[in-house]
Amino acid sequence: MVPDLGHDVAAYSDHVLLEPAEVDRLRTALVQANFTSSGIAKRLGPDATAAAGRHDYRLALRATDSGDPLDTLIRVFVCGQSEPEQRLAEALYPLSVHVARAAGLIIGDQAGVDLEPYGDWWVLADLPAQPGRQLPADHVLGVGGASTTLAGATIRKPVGTALDLGTGCGVQALHLSQQADSVTATDVSPRALSFAATTAALNGVQWELLHGDLLEPVRGRRFDLVVSNPPFVVGPGFATHTYRDSGRAGDGVCAELAAAAPTLLTEGGTLQFLANWVHIDGEDWEDRVAGWFAGSGLDVWAIQRETQDPLDYVRLWLADASEKHDPHRAAQWLDWFSEHRITAVGFGLITARNSGATDPTVVCEDLRQQVEPPLGLRVAEWFERRDWLRDNDLLQARYRLAEGLQLRQEATMGEEGWAVDRQLLAMPNGLRWVEDIDPLILALVSGCTGTLPLRDQLSLLAAAHEVPAEDLEKGLLPVIDHLVERGILVPCGP
Numbered sequence: 001m002v003p004d005l006g007h008d009v010a011a012y013s014d015h016v017l018l019e020p021a022e023v024d025r026l027r028t029a030l031v032q033a034n035f036t037s038s039g040i041a042k043r044l045g046p047d048a049t050a051a052a053g054r055h056d057y058r059l060a061l062r063a064t065d066s067g068d069p070l071d072t073l074i075r076v077f078v079c080g081q082s083e084p085e086q087r088l089a090e091a092l093y094p095l096s097v098h099v100a101r102a103a104g105l106i107i108g109d110q111a112g113v114d115l116e117p118y119g120d121w122w123v124l125a126d127l128p129a130q131p132g133r134q135l136p137a138d139h140v141l142g143v144g145g146a147s148t149t150l151a152g153a154t155i156r157k158p159v160g161t162a163l164d165l166g167t168g169c170g171v172q173a174l175h176l177s178q179q180a181d182s183v184t185a186t187d188v189s190p191r192a193l194s195f196a197a198t199t200a201a202l203n204g205v206q207w208e209l210l211h212g213d214l215l216e217p218v219r220g221r222r223f224d225l226v227v228s229n230p231p232f233v234v235g236p237g238f239a240t241h242t243y244r245d246s247g248r249a250g251d252g253v254c255a256e257l258a259a260a261a262p263t264l265l266t267e268g269g270t271l272q273f274l275a276n277w278v279h280i281d282g283e284d285w286e287d288r289v290a291g292w293f294a295g296s297g298l299d300v301w302a303i304q305r306e307t308q309d310p311l312d313y314v315r316l317w318l319a320d321a322s323e324k325h326d327p328h329r330a331a332q333w334l335d336w337f338s339e340h341r342i343t344a345v346g347f348g349l350i351t352a353r354n355s356g357a358t359d360p361t362v363v364c365e366d367l368r369q370q371v372e373p374p375l376g377l378r379v380a381e382w383f384e385r386r387d388w389l390r391d392n393d394l395l396q397a398r399y400r401l402a403e404g405l406q407l408r409q410e411a412t413m414g415e416e417g418w419a420v421d422r423q424l425l426a427m428p429n430g431l432r433w434v435e436d437i438d439p440l441i442l443a444l445v446s447g448c449t450g451t452l453p454l455r456d457q458l459s460l461l462a463a464a465h466e467v468p469a470e471d472l473e474k475g476l477l478p479v480i481d482h483l484v485e486r487g488i489l490v491p492c493g494p
Contacts, residue, residue, distance in 0.1 A: 015197030015209060017103045017124070023201045025095040026105075030122060033069035033091060037117045040078065043070055052078060069093075077116070080127075082109040113195075114142040118171070121203045124195050125169035134322045138191045140169055141243050147171040150229050150274050153349050153375040159224035161266070165214065165257075165273075168243065170196035170207075172227050177205045180225065184208040186217045189242045214246070214253070215260050222266045228257060228273040233317050234345050236336040241321050250340070251277045258292035258352065265298075265354040272351045272379075279307065279344040286364035289350070293362055299355045301382055303367040304348040310337040313345045351379050361386050363485075369432050378431050385485050392491070394480055395455040395473070399448040399489045404428045407442070425488055433486045440465070441479055450492045454480065 018026065030036075034043075041049050048059035057079040064071035064079075072091035075081040088109060089097050100106040105113055114125045125142035129135055141147070150172060162180035164173040166187055173185040173196065185207045187193050193209050200207050210217035214230070230253050231246040239247035246253035254275040261271045279285045289302045308316065314333045323329060348367070371378055410422040423442055426434045437445070440461070447457050458476065462469040483489040 015194050016201050017105070017194055017198045018099070018201075020201065022095060022099050022103070023198070026092070026100075027202055027204075029069070029092050029095050030073070030117075033073055035070060035073045035077075035117060035122075037119055039070060040074055040117060043074065057081075076106075077111050077114070080111060085109065116142055118143050118174075121174050122199070123169055123171060123174070124198045124202070126191075126195075129320070129322050131322075135241060137240060138189050138242055139321075140189065140192045140195050142169055143171055146229050146274055149375075150227060150272070150349075151175050152373060153379060154227055154272055155225070155270060155351075155376050155380045156374075157380070161223045162225040163218060163223040163227070163264075164207075165218075165226060165228035166230050167196045167209075168192050168229070170199040172229065173207050174199065174203065174205070176225070176227065177207070182208070184210065184218065184221075184223070186210045186212060186214075188213045192242070214256065215264070218264070222264060222269065224266050224269045226261075226264055226269070226271045226273075228271075230254065230257060230273060230275075232274060232276040234276045234278055234313070234342075235317075235333055238333075244317060244321065251275070254350070255292045258289075258296075258350070261293070261298055261352045262296045262354065265352075267354060267356055270351065270353045272349065275302075275348060275350050277346050277348075278340070278342045279346060281341040281343050285346055289364045290362045293352060296352070297354070297357070297360055298352045298362075299357060299360045299383065299386060300350065300352045300362040300364075301379065302348060302350045302362075302364040304346045304365070305367060306348075307344045307346045309344055310334055310342060349375070349379075351383070353383060355387070357390060359390070361390070367431070369434070371431055372429050381430070381487065382485070385487060388491060389481055389484055394477055394484075395458075396453055397491045398450050398453055398493045399480075399484075400450040400492045401445065401448055402427060402430075402488050402490055405488060408434075425483075427486070427488060430487055433488065435483070435486065435488065441476070444476060444480075445483070445489065448489055 016023065044052065044060050044063050048063050051058065052060045060074065060079055061081065064074045067087055069091040072083050072087045076083050076088070085097065088106065092100055097106060105115065111127065114127050116123050123143055126140045128142065154175065156179055158179050160181045162176040162183050164176055164183065164185040167173050167185035168187065169192065170185060173183050176183045185196055187196065190211060193211055197209055231242065231244050232254055233244045234251050235245070237247055237249035239245045248256065254273070254277060257273055265271055277285055277289050280288070285304070290300070293300045311334065314330055318326065318330060406426040406428060408424045408426050409420050411418040411420045423437050424434050425437055425445065444457060444461055458472050459469050462472045480489065484491065
């Protein structure tokens with residue numbers, strides 16, 4: 001897709017790597033060559049595309065030996081190969097190779113930056129890590145797993161103002177530009193802002209770009225939607241790599257973001273950020289994360305997607321910056337974990353919403369199962385269900401079962417035949433929850449056909465089991481609340 005160039009890209013002259021006219025020439029070259037996600041996939045075919053995604057470029061190189069502009073751009077910017085001067089000139093035309101080299105896009109006869117087609121956009125960043133070469137302190141990441149995770153988890157509803165806190169190369173800001181009237185993007189790294197400005201200019205969108213540490217550039221301002229992929233790596237407070245290290249000890253940077261949320265969000269505004277948090281021996285991580293929002297007045301859903309033990313965690317992040325051969329750094333990091341009784345580090349997504357409720361909901365839980373994408377839609381639905389639970393009388397409502405809901409049973413063969421040991425309700429779509437239930441809950445859920453209010457259902461169930469209806473209500477209402485929150489029971493009328 002050729003981007004809309006109605007915005008004034010001259011505003012980026014303080015940051016952008018190329019002059020506005022040269023940005024236009026680069027865009028023209030990329031469009032003419034069809035150097036897009038779909039154009040590359042069509043040229044390479046599915047096998048070579050999949051292999052290239054695993055950094056195996058053998059098939060891609062075999063498929064791109066024609067010397068035409070698209071092949072040359074693929075070989076240079078996807079495969080990391082050198083190409084002759086004449087081919088570079090033809091591929092980049094009408095941008096001159098001389099200008100491309102002066103801007104650092106090309107170094108010698110190879111790529112000097114990571115110029116990556118991303119959906120209908122292009123993203124500029126530093127080249128990925130090379131084996132045996134430690135990343136510089138101001139390295140700017142391109143499109144990676146964390147950035148796509150956050151992009152997929154963001155609630156995509158139209159908003160007036162949006163903030164990308166710690167924008168890096170500008171991936172989140174690109175997505176925000178599709179749903180927000182205005183986008184502000186900040187970063188502590190001037191180099192990151194240069195890449196973000198160039199990414200914006202190349203894609204014909206306009207952002208307010210601000211330099212500063214975390215919340216400092218937007219102090220006193222409020223936004224309808226804030227997203228952040230912060231430098232959340234947990235450690236003693238190292239600040240060796242800006243993309244990874246915040247300079248705050250432990251999970252302090254995430255706690256700081258959480259604490260700022262009430263003054264950062266407009267009424268009804270939402271904050272979504274990726275986070276790491278520590279698991280401390282003898283303490284619950286849920287209490288720790290919930291404590292970040294104590295007294296904030298915000299609705300919060302914090303979901304933990306994975307955990308790592310300290311050794312694996314340190315190895316991962318040292319290798320990420322090509323520091324894995326630094327035993328002193330590893331020992332220092334691990335000693336700090338031991339000193340603070342940290343047994344694991346959790347990774348997940350935190351969503352906080354300024355709902356204005358007098359009784360805000362704060363839920364911290366594991367979400368390890370595969371989720372039907374996009375996660376952002378599932379997050380939005382979760383908050384909608386919490387709103388319904390806050391505003392409605394559970395007993396007066398009627399319910400039906402979620403579409404496709406499954407009952408699974410586990411049984412053991414005994415002398416008298418199969419004996420059911422466990423019964424589970426399983427969601428085959430959406431968040432794909434699996435819930436243990438007992439026979440009483442199964443009987444109640446089975447009666448949720450949308451015809452009777454819950455109060456009447458409980459009365460019938462109480463009579464059948466010869467127990468007071470009040471006792472049954474007291475015991476089962478929390479379960480109903482939980483099943484509605486999960487989306488397993490769906491309200492279908494007052």
